[in-house]
Each structure stands twice: as structure tokens, then as C-alpha cells.
Amino acid sequence: MSAPLAQLRIREDPTESCEADNGFCPDWIADNFDRYVDPFFEHVYLTVVAVAIGFAISFALALIAYRRRWLVSPITQVTGILYTIPSIAAFFLLLPLTGRGKTTALIALVAYVLLIIFRNVLAGLDNVPDETKDAGRGMGLTDRQLLWRVEVPLALPEIMAGLRIAVTTTVGLATLAFFAGAGGLGGQIFSDITFKSNVVVAGGLAVLLAAALDGLILLVQRGITPWTRAVAAR
Amino acid sequence: MSTTMAVLGEFGDAVDFIFDERESPAGGARVGGLGEMWELMWEHLKLSGAAMGIASAISVPIGLWLGHTGRGGFLAINASNVGRAVPTLALIAFFVAFLGVGFWNLTLALVLLAIPPILTNTYTGVRQVDRDTVDSARGMGMTGVQIVRRVELPLALPLIFGGIRISAVNVVATATIAPLAGIVTLGDPIINVNTYGDEGRLAAAIVVALLAVVTEVSLAALQRGVTPRGLKLDRREATT
Numbered sequence: 359m360s361a362p363l364a365q366l367r368i369r370e371d372p373t374e375s376c377e378a379d380n381g382f383c384p385d386w387i388a389d390n391f392d393r394y395v396d397p398f399f400e401h402v403y404l405t406v407v408a409v410a411i412g413f414a415i416s417f418a419l420a421l422i423a424y425r426r427r428w429l430v431s432p433i434t435q436v437t438g439i440l441y442t443i444p445s446i447a448a449f450f451l452l453l454p455l456t457g458r459g460k461t462t463a464l465i466a467l468v469a470y471v472l473l474i475i476f477r478n479v480l481a482g483l484d485n486v487p488d489e490t491k492d493a494g495r496g497m498g499l500t501d502r503q504l505l506w507r508v509e510v511p512l513a514l515p516e517i518m519a520g521l522r523i524a525v526t527t528t529v530g531l532a533t534l535a536f537f538a539g540a541g542g543l544g545g546q547i548f549s550d551i552t553f554k555s556n557v558v559v560a561g562g563l564a565v566l567l568a569a570a571l572d573g574l575i576l577l578v579q580r581g582i583t584p585w586t587r588a589v590a591a592r
Numbered sequence: 593m594s595t596t597m598a599v600l601g602e603f604g605d606a607v608d609f610i611f612d613e614r615e616s617p618a619g620g621a622r623v624g625g626l627g628e629m630w631e632l633m634w635e636h637l638k639l640s641g642a643a644m645g646i647a648s649a650i651s652v653p654i655g656l657w658l659g660h661t662g663r664g665g666f667l668a669i670n671a672s673n674v675g676r677a678v679p680t681l682a683l684i685a686f687f688v689a690f691l692g693v694g695f696w697n698l699t700l701a702l703v704l705l706a707i708p709p710i711l712t713n714t715y716t717g718v719r720q721v722d723r724d725t726v727d728s729a730r731g732m733g734m735t736g737v738q739i740v741r742r743v744e745l746p747l748a749l750p751l752i753f754g755g756i757r758i759s760a761v762n763v764v765a766t767a768t769i770a771p772l773a774g775i776v777t778l779g780d781p782i783i784n785v786n787t788y789g790d791e792g793r794l795a796a797a798i799v800v801a802l803l804a805v806v807t808e809v810s811l812a813a814l815q816r817g818v819t820p821r822g823l824k825l826d827r828r829e830a831t832t
Binding site for chain 2: 380438439442443444445446447448449450451453454455523526527529530531532533534537544547548551552553554556557558560561564565568569572
């Protein structure tokens with residue numbers, strides 16, 4: 359039962375010595391880079407869409423729970439259970455309900471990031487100093503104006519930190535999305551898991567994607583919170 | 593209505609698979625049943641336990657030492673960020689391709705996965721101990737080792753267990769793809785679906801999900817248990 363999987367080898371013709379020896383083959387990589395392009399963009403799609411939906415849901419939940427504190431504990435518990443269920447199990451638990459494909463993968467990935475973003479948004483809002491809020495109220499801001507002009511902007515560093523954790527985690531979990539029939543770089547890793555060149559390229563692309571998206575969010579954060587740099591520079 | 597029944601039917605078959613063995617769809621072997629599920633779970637727990645034991649034995653002392661001396665904070669804090677960026681499937685594939693399959697190779701991969709959260713949490717746990725507390729311990733004539741063992745370690749325990757909890761859930765989840773490295777865990781029915789059939793795969797998914805939730809809940813209870821009484825009064829809930 360533990361026999362190696364009957365995998366589709368992607369080294370169709372391992373006559374070249376490097377591939378036959380399972381070395382690290384730059385030539386093979388250059389010739390076969392095409393096969394990684396589509397899975398890479400599937401991976402980008404899964405990550406970006408899952409984090410975007412997850413952000414929309416958990417940001418809304420955090421805003422609601424910020425005003426109605428009694429909701430914090432039930433929301434944390436429910437999203438905590440979703441966070442604990444391994445994605446690979448979640449994919450197959452969803453399969454009878456939503457079938458194979460991107461929808462199933464996205465539901466599982468969204469479920470996983472909810473807790474991360476919810477916790478960070480709420481922590482960010484909670485850390486806004488009372489004096490600042492009082493000053494806002496003193497200027498005649500309504501609750502809604504206070505939220506969008508004072509509290510949310512001041513919470514941005516924590517919110518963006520949550521997004522960064524969510525994105526890097528999702529890139530990792532999306533490597534398992536091929537189990538749900540949603541493609542991604544994981545399918546490439548799985549297709550020939552003992553071939554070094556393949557593992558390095560597919561795994562490396564996933565790590566690079568995580569680093570790139572993480573860096574991108576950091577840049578956006580710098581751009582939209584100029585005051586944090588002003589304080590640091592002083 | 594009929595789709596609801598079909599879905600319920602699939603879950604019913606999966607539960608049935610856990611309790612009763614049947615012939616493999618591939619023919620020949622008998623699969624499923626409590627006996628086999630126990631066997632798979634035992635292997636799953638053995639692998640996760642070995643990885644967690646080794647990872648804790650390595651990262652708690654290092655985290656305590658770094659936290660106590662205040663050195664290497666950058667390393668301890670960023671270990672988690674780097675660890676998160678490496679997909680677990682890529683990590684395991686890397687080990688399979690370069691070191692080959694086998695229990696200890698896979699354990700090593702899981703150890704690498706488990707170290708960062710424990711290291712980061714242990715370091716943070718020691719650093720957040722009130723400096724006045726440490727100073728008064730020193731004033732009482734405690735040596736460095738005594739301060740670590742009798743002051744910093746107890747006060748850092750909730751965070752250390754928080755790190756162990758994060759890692760343990762992650763390791764239990766990742767042990768599901770262990771069959772890719774030749775170790776037959778609860779992930780075997782998920783990955784070798786031809787042998788176990790769809791109901792076997794769903795059954796394994798149910799058991800893996802339950803195992804992860806049980807791990808999380810029991811370690812959370814343990815974390816509350818090791819929290820010194822003084823800290824419980826201080827903080828209503830330990831940071832995870």
C-alpha cells in the first residue's frame with residue numbers, strides 16, 4: 359500500500375545523462391520552463407482571490423465585532439476551528455458539496471485566512487489611542503467618520519501585517535490545491551517529486567511568489583501610511 | 593433535496609469506511625475498518641510526535657538562551673516569517689528529491705517546519721518578562737541559570753506552549769502528505785485513492801480534521817494548565 363505512486367513522469371525521455379542521473383539540470387529547466395507558467399498564474403489567481411475574499415469577510419466581521427464586543431469570542435472560536443482544519447482535509451470534506459475545481463480550493467483557502475486577518479484588524483483598531491479618538495470626537499466627527507478617518511487609518515500597520523501573513527500562508531497552502539483539482543504549482547511538484555530540477559523550480563517559484571507578494575504589500579503599506587516613516591525618522 | 597441525500601450518503605459511506613473493512617476497489621487487499629485506521633493514526637502520531645519532540649528539544653533551549661542574553665533577536669523573530677514562506681509540500685519534495693524517502697528524513701523535514709514558531713514564541717516569551725522581575729531575582733543573588741529556570745522559564749511558559757501548539761497543528765496537518773515520502777500515515781487514503789476508494793479518502797479527511805482539532809484543543813488546555821496563577825490574573829487570555 360505504501361508503494362510509490364504511479365506518477366506521470368515529466369522526464370519523458372531521460373536519455374540525457376543529467377536527467378537520468380537526477381542531477382540539477384539548468385538545460386532541462388531552460389527547455390521546460392514553459393510548463394511552469396500556467397501553474398504559476400493559477401497559483402497567483404488562487405492566492406490573490408482567496409486573500410481578497412478572506413479580507414473582505416474578516417474586515418467586515420472585525421468592524422462589526424469592534425462595536426459589539428460580545429461577538430469577538432464566538433467569531434474567534436468559529437474562525438479558529440476553520441483555521442485548525444488542515445487545508446488538505448478541507449478540500450476533500452468540501453468535495454461532495456462543491457465538486458472538484460477552483461471553487462472548492464478557494465473556499466478552503468478563504469476559510470483558513472479568516473482568523474489571521476480578523477485578529478489583526480481587531481488588534482489594530484483596539485490599539486488606537488483613546489486620546490486620538492477623543493480628539494476626533496471633539497472635532498465633531500460622527501462615529502462613522504471617526505471609524506473611516508481616524509481608527510481604520512491608524513490600524514493600517516496591523517491590518518497590513520495580517521495581510522502579509524495571510525498571503526504567505528496562502529501561497530504555501532495553495533500548493534496543495536491541486537488535490538482539489540484547482541491546479542497551481544503543487545501539481546508540478548507532485549508530478550515528479552523525486553526529480554531535483556523539477557522540485558527546485560516549482561518549489562522555488564512558490565517561495566519567490568510568497569516573497570514578491572509579501573514585498574508588494576509592504577510597499578503599499580509604506581505608501582499609504584507615510585506617517586509611520588515620519589515617526590521613525592525623527 | 594436529492595443532492596442533499598447524495599452528499600449525506602457520501603459522508604455516511606465515509607463513516608462506514610472508518611468502522612468496517614471492505615475490499616479495495618483496486619481488488620485484492622482489504623481496506624478500511626477500525627484496525628487499519630488505528631494503524632494509520634498511530635503512524636501519523638508517531639511521526640508528528642517524533643518531529644515535535646526533537647523540534648521542542650532544539651528550539652526551547654535556544655530560544656531561552658537568546659531571550660536571556662537578548663542576542664539574536666532578529667534571527668529569532670524572523671525565523672517564523674521565513675518558515676511561513678516555504679510551502680510544506682515544497683519542503684517535503686525538497687527532502688525527497690535530495691535526501692530520499694524514509695521515516696527520519698521526513699521527520700527532519702517536519703522538525704524544520706516546527707522549529708520557527710516555537711523559537712520565536714520562546715524568545716518573545718522570555719523578552720516580555722518584566723525586567724524589574726529579572727533585576728530583583730538578580731538582586732536576590734540568583735545566578736543566570738537560576739534566573740532562567742526559576743523566573744524566565746515559568747513566566748514564558750504560556751507563550752512557549754502557544755508556539756508548540758501552532759507547530760503541532762501544522763505538523764499534524766503536514767504529516768498528511770507523508771505518503772509522498774514513503775511513510776504511510778492517515779494521508780495514505782487521501783493520496784492513494786485508487787487503493788482506498790472515494791469513501792476511504794473522505795474518511796481519512798474526516799479523521800485528519802478531527803485529529804487536528806483535538807490536538808489544538810488539548811494543547812490549548814495544556815497551555816492554560818501551565819500558565820502561572822499570577823499571570824492568569826494579569827492576562828485573561830494568553831497570546832497565541
